[in-house]
Amino acid sequence: MVHSRQLQPYQGSSARAAALPYLPLPPSLAAMDLDPGGASPDPFGCGALHLVCEYCGSADDYSADDAEEGMFTCRRCYAVHATQATAADPHDFPATGSISVRRVATQPTAKLTTPTPAPYPRTPHAPAPAAAPAGTGFDDFREPSEPRDFAPSAGAWGKPEDLGARVRWRYVRGLQVILQRQLEVLVERHQVGALVCGVAGSIWVRWVAASKVFDNMWAHQVLADHSKRSGGGDGSIFPHQKDRRRVEFAFLRSLRTLLPVYSTLAVCFLACHIAREAILPSDIYRWAMESKIPYLAVFTDVDRLLGSSLYQQRCPLDARQLFRPVQVIGAWQLEAAAGSIAQRIGLRLPSVNFYAIAYRCLKDLALPVDKILPHACRIYEWAMPAELWLSSNPARVPTRVCVMAILVVTLRILYNINGQGIWEKICEERRNTGGSDPDENLPTFTILDDSNREEFGLRELLCAIAAAYDKINVVHDYSSDLRSYLKYCNEVIFTGLTCSTEEENLIEIFRDMYKAREDDNPKEHIKSQSQDIEEMTITDGVKKRSRDGTFIEASCISSSSGDDALQIIKSEMQDHGFHYMPPRKPRKSDGYLRYRRRRLSGGFVCVAHADYYMLLRAFAKLAEVNVCIMHISVLNLEKRLACIEDRIKRSLNTLQNLSSQPKYELRPVSD
Numbered sequence: 001m002v003h004s005r006q007l008q009p010y011q012g013s014s015a016r017a018a019a020l021p022y023l024p025l026p027p028s029l030a031a032m033d034l035d036p037g038g039a040s041p042d043p044f045g046c047g048a049l050h051l052v053c054e055y056c057g058s059a060d061d062y063s064a065d066d067a068e069e070g071m072f073t074c075r076r077c078y079a080v081h082a083t084q085a086t087a088a089d090p091h092d093f094p095a096t097g098s099i100s101v102r103r104v105a106t107q108p109t110a111k112l113t114t115p116t117p118a119p120y121p122r123t124p125h126a127p128a129p130a131a132a133p134a135g136t137g138f139d140d141f142r143e144p145s146e147p148r149d150f151a152p153s154a155g156a157w158g159k160p161e162d163l164g165a166r167v168r169w170r171y172v173r174g175l176q177v178i179l180q181r182q183l184e185v186l187v188e189r190h191q192v193g194a195l196v197c198g199v200a201g202s203i204w205v206r207w208v209a210a211s212k213v214f215d216n217m218w219a220h221q222v223l224a225d226h227s228k229r230s231g232g233g234d235g236s237i238f239p240h241q242k243d244r245r246r247v248e249f250a251f252l253r254s255l256r257t258l259l260p261v262y263s264t265l266a267v268c269f270l271a272c273h274i275a276r277e278a279i280l281p282s283d284i285y286r287w288a289m290e291s292k293i294p295y296l297a298v299f300t301d302v303d304r305l306l307g308s309s310l311y312q313q314r315c316p317l318d319a320r321q322l323f324r325p326v327q328v329i330g331a332w333q334l335e336a337a338a339g340s341i342a343q344r345i346g347l348r349l350p351s352v353n354f355y356a357i358a359y360r361c362l363k364d365l366a367l368p369v370d371k372i373l374p375h376a377c378r379i380y381e382w383a384m385p386a387e388l389w390l391s392s393n394p395a396r397v398p399t400r401v402c403v404m405a406i407l408v409v410t411l412r413i414l415y416n417i418n419g420q421g422i423w424e425k426i427c428e429e430r431r432n433t434g435g436s437d438p439d440e441n442l443p444t445f446t447i448l449d450d451s452n453r454e455e456f457g458l459r460e461l462l463c464a465i466a467a468a469y470d471k472i473n474v475v476h477d478y479s480s481d482l483r484s485y486l487k488y489c490n491e492v493i494f495t496g497l498t499c500s501t502e503e504e505n506l507i508e509i510f511r512d513m514y515k516a517r518e519d520d521n522p523k524e525h526i527k528s529q530s531q532d533i534e535e536m537t538i539t540d541g542v543k544k545r546s547r548d549g550t551f552i553e554a555s556c557i558s559s560s561s562g563d564d565a566l567q568i569i570k571s572e573m574q575d576h577g578f579h580y581m582p583p584r585k586p587r588k589s590d591g592y593l594r595y596r597r598r599r600l601s602g603g604f605v606c607v608a609h610a611d612y613y614m615l616l617r618a619f620a621k622l623a624e625v626n627v628c629i630m631h632i633s634v635l636n637l638e639k640r641l642a643c644i645e646d647r648i649k650r651s652l653n654t655l656q657n658l659s660s661q662p663k664y665e666l667r668p669v670s671d
Helices: 014-018 160-189 195-211 218-230 241-258 263-274 281-289 298-306 310-314 319-323 331-345 354-364 369-383 399-415 422-432 458-471 482-493 501-520 522-529 562-575 610-623 627-660
Strands: 049-052 059-062 071-073 080-084 578-580 597-600 603-608
Touching: 160 195, 160 218, 160 241, 160 263, 160 298, 160 319, 195 263, 195 331, 218 241, 263 281, 263 331, 281 331, 298 319, 354 369, 354 399, 354 610, 369 399, 369 627, 399 458, 399 610, 399 627, 422 458, 422 562, 422 610, 458 610, 482 501, 562 578, 562 610, 578 627, 603 610, 603 627, 610 627
Parallel strands: 578 603
Antiparallel strands: 049 059, 071 080, 597 603
């Protein structure tokens, strides 16, 4: 409190008053500045002090008799001055000899008052707050000279609406810099066109506006909902100090619901979709998981990207609480989130860039692009299925699966894949040759040129697809070995966490032990790394499912004998819900064979030949979906094509019937 009283003459000896012990002033008391040009006091307390008040600016001379309890009081504003009369009258001391004592004015103590916070802008377009006065000692680029409290009191945070505005402003700005950093990495590292940056900026602004987080009633609604959940009143009264953290996290929950952290990834994919880039949602998911796109550990760089700001320092929640994602959403949910954002902001989206995605898929499978892609584009332009447009429904088949289905149908039409038993013949020839590849002298996809591309038949197609299937890598980079996984956990998963010195030393010891073991016995180390895989080579010569849901038996097809390769395919079809069908008998005309699901043992089972299944498994692995989902998408496309053909046939029959009808001559009407 400010101690102010009317200046009264002191009753008693000035020497006795000056001899009182020195007591430090409370932080709330103000001080006067000492004028260095004032007269120096004489040795016996007869001089004067020229003091200037800091608050009212009045200057006056003070003597030792004007001090009250060793302190001086301003004659105009009655503010207590921190300067003390530290000298005493030598006659009050019972000592002999000559004593020379000078009264020395002490330096004014530093102010301990907490600066009043500047008003916080309610909207992002609000003007910046006025600069703090020089007396507050606050600066963005230097530390304040006066000590501050460890924890501000409840009154220092102001109204609950102001608290929500600070959390909201920090959260939205943080998500924006995260999105900017993700777009930079997409352009610089993943060869995405720079057009996505401008497209993503427009989408982000409209998405933030559609979320209504900057609505004037947002904070009141959050407080009202929080009050209802906690059993309080209407939420208009600021909660107590112990409930302030609950209100902060109530604002954070609302922001994470309206503007989730994963919405930055969805905006990136939506911008790539509009810019006609051949980027799949599975690519965004894989890059985010492997930290090739700033997402999991980007919260450690948010403070650096935002810079030093008054609003940043006044937000009670740190970057880890605000921007650390709990999990990475899958490719299906990511595509649905992008469709939901487009629907929310009213975008009319085009279909996927079929040509670019199909070209990329054929290149990944090492298939002849010039022969397959033109026919696939004709089917795409003819059918135009609705699955090629983004949807907000997370249960719908992704768009990339529909692209793969068009390619599967195209390959079946071009190479007449209708259950002739070509893969069984390949396995039989391999068995007869003692397990060696009978097609080792045949041209492969990697050396095909324009001269032999037309001679590329069904036999070569199946062999090349089986080889390309083994080369498709859907395993994350950090799971290659234990060292990579530990490095990934240290730099991505557990980033920002501090541990004690003992824990750090223990981690270093374990790391050195693992490194020494790896250097001493590299063969045993590699064997232990692949122990889980080798344990699955198993029962009746059939491999089982690995931990990540993929099947590893296909990697042994090209190197195994004919019986083993065929048995592996049959076992894999059974694990995926397929029923193996033996090859068809030779027919005079092999038409397009449409597969259907059968009800066996109370459930639906997909029936297929081995030739067709070899196509499905390759494209399903490339799209990172289950083989049954790929098969269902192919069935839907075939059904749509059959309906179109039926309508065309009926139209042609109608035109033929109209042309065969007799033409009646027009005769004039007689009078």
